[in-house]
Amino acid sequence: MSTESLFAIVVLLGLLGIAVVGDLRNHRIPNMLILLGLGLGLAGQVYSAELTGLGYGVVGMFIGFAVFVPMYALGGMAAGDVKLMAMVGTFLTPHEALSAALLSLVAGGVCGMLIVLVRGQLKQTLQRYWLILTAQAYFAPEADEVAGKPFPYSVAILSGTLVSLFGLPLGL
Incomplete structure (x- = not known):
């Protein structure tokens, strides 16, 4: 694992940790945290792989969003959870984003x-x-x-992302 990848994972996990604390305390994930994460994720992708990295980040973001938005549409989760999963996707390759999103649903x-x-x-x-x-x-x-009753789904997103990155990536 490269230094850039390790740094990106540390930043992502830090942002997810902040989201979990906010979600547990206030049942909200701040939009500013999501925007910061989106910017950092895309910037990190550009830094590590230039235009290809930007493409990975954007596609990863859309994958995270697309996997979670049906649950939001059905009333099963809040918009902040969908945005958080989209943010996670910006730090990952499209394959990793799909794995993290699906494992986050399982964790939920x-x-x-x-x-x-x-x-x-x-x-x-x-x-x-x-x-x-x-x-x-x-x-x-x-x-x-x-x-x-709703529960802080950011915990499931953190859990699914951790399992995807370090434990059980899906062989899709």
Whole structure:
């Protein structure tokens, strides 16, 4: 791994760490952090590979955005999460961006299931999903059901990105 790549990963993980802290504290990811990250990611790509790097950064950004925007459109995540994943993509190659985005979705599912388990609502949640499958209709979560409440998805984005970079990149 080159010095430039290592530096870019450290910067990316620092930005993700700041996003996680803000998301946990305020349930928001500041737009200024996203803009700073977009600029740093694209600048780093240009520095390391010139025009090709810029292309990688832009395509990576669109991949991160495109993978997450359907979840936003369906009401399953906030706009800040979509923008954060797009920012992550600017630091990565297109292949790495796709891997990080998909693994972040998996991490989000794991986080969601852990929250359901910790809150003791597994039976209630499974019953609602069974009803959805059998009736082929959507049933919104009850007011007291944790499955209907948002959680700081930046944690899943950080987790998926870490696994993609250091643990289990998808062989797409």
